[in-house]
Amino acid sequence: MTDHDEAAAVRPLTLAWASRHLEAGERIVRTEVLHGGVTAETRRLAVGTRDGGTRDLVLRTFVGVEHAEEWLDREAGALTLLTGTGVPAPELVAADPTAAYCEYPSLLMTHLAGRTVLDDEGLETRLPLLARQLVAIHAIRPAERPREYVALTTADTVVTPKGAEAVAWAAAIDVIRQPAPPYEGRFLHRDFHPGNVLFDVAPARPAGARITGVVDWAATSWGPVDLDVAHCSTNLALLHGPAWGLRFAEAYEEAGGMPAATASERLYWRVRDGLAFSEEVRLVSQPWREAGRTELTTRVVEERLDAYVTALMDAPG
Structure with missing residues (x-):
């Protein structure tokens, strides 16, 4: 992981768990905090691919959240349900609602293009x-x-x-x-x-x-x-x-x-x-x-x- 921003760093067990769900020959090369959420820590993971390119995944981690397991179970179920519906939602990659492998309950999903727009204009x-x-x-x-x-x-x-x-x-x-x-x-x-x-x-x-x-x-x-x-x-x-x-x-x-x-x-x-x-x-x-x-x-x-x-x-x- 090449990002030296401490706030963006993924905890070691969670990083290892996320890495196990990559394709062969891929590795996480950079992380970036995504702001805007209230209950979860959300990060974009840049994944280096075998052909020298990169692709992005999103990691959501619930730290000290009372109902984290329930929420992650529901989100994982919803993302699975939404596949093929035409609603533009991320695809589920992996989930660890009970923190069996991660420091805290976490969910890994695909990254979607675009950005939130909160301005009055438009x-x-x-x-x-x-x-x-x-x-x-x-x-x-x-x-x-x-x-x-x-x-x-x-x-x-x-x-x-x-x-x-x-x-x-x-x-x-x-x-x-x-x-x-x-x-x-x-x-x-x-x-x-x-x-x-x-x-x-x-x-x-x-x-x-x-x-x-x-x-x-x-x-x-x-x-x-x-x-x-x-x-x-x-x-x-x-x-x-x-x-x-x-x-x-x-x-x-x-x-x-x-x-x-x-x-x-x-x-x-x-x-x-x-x-x-x-x-x-x-x-x-x-x-x-x-x-x-x-x-x-x-x-x-x-x-x-x-x-x-x-x-x-x-x-x-």
């Missing part, structure tokens, strides 16, 4: 692409369903931001005190947002943007499509402004998606996801700043969350 072009991709994910009919979705936020765990619109937040919290609406289950990514979608974007012609990959399938679940729609909507609202969160829900329907039938049912899921972000604003905003959106301080994101939740409660219907 969002109008990317938004319908995101919506169509999510519709395609929800169209998957797995032979074996993943686990049922889990939503941990309750009315008692919501953290109302300082200076928030008190009446709107009280009304929103009352929404999630009610039982969840009935729904027809679908295959969910469960963490679909711009940070987990790769784009091939030509700077000179942004209209030519296309999605090259969807990553981070560790939270794959079975549940209402509105959960995925709501999660992406909240992320867009915090990254780009509340209006874009509202617009994504419309784009999903325009792309052929089938959300809940009534406005009150759709509101439940969107409010639930928005309120869930109140508990982890600092956690979710840090990777955005590391990716270059330095203006998205915790306070700015809190203000956008307040504006988004208020907009949801003020929306007609």
Whole structure:
């Protein structure tokens, strides 16, 4: 391994495990930290091939994560399921969910071309692409369903931001005190947002943007499509402004998606996801700043969350 950056170095047992899953005559020649994740350490491994070229793999390692085995099992299963579906996801190379061979639970997969794009510029072009991709994910009919979705936020765990619109937040919290609406289950990514979608974007012609990959399938679940729609909507609202969160829900329907039938049912899921972000604003905003959106301080994101939740409660219907 020629990379001398200590942060990029792969731990010895994990490096040996990954090397055992290479083709004959190949070796890992360089590693690079990939930023943007919250729960896992993610690295790109440059692999020297027998013909003198290189190819890339991606290593995800969960250090000190309570449910690492479960998450890696789910991600490995999802990547296997997605092969041949047309959804652009990495291919599974190997997984060690129990850390039987590695220092920590790890997963090795193929590397996809493209990059995440979190800038405001070009969002109008990317938004319908995101919506169509999510519709395609929800169209998957797995032979074996993943686990049922889990939503941990309750009315008692919501953290109302300082200076928030008190009446709107009280009304929103009352929404999630009610039982969840009935729904027809679908295959969910469960963490679909711009940070987990790769784009091939030509700077000179942004209209030519296309999605090259969807990553981070560790939270794959079975549940209402509105959960995925709501999660992406909240992320867009915090990254780009509340209006874009509202617009994504419309784009999903325009792309052929089938959300809940009534406005009150759709509101439940969107409010639930928005309120869930109140508990982890600092956690979710840090990777955005590391990716270059330095203006998205915790306070700015809190203000956008307040504006988004208020907009949801003020929306007609």
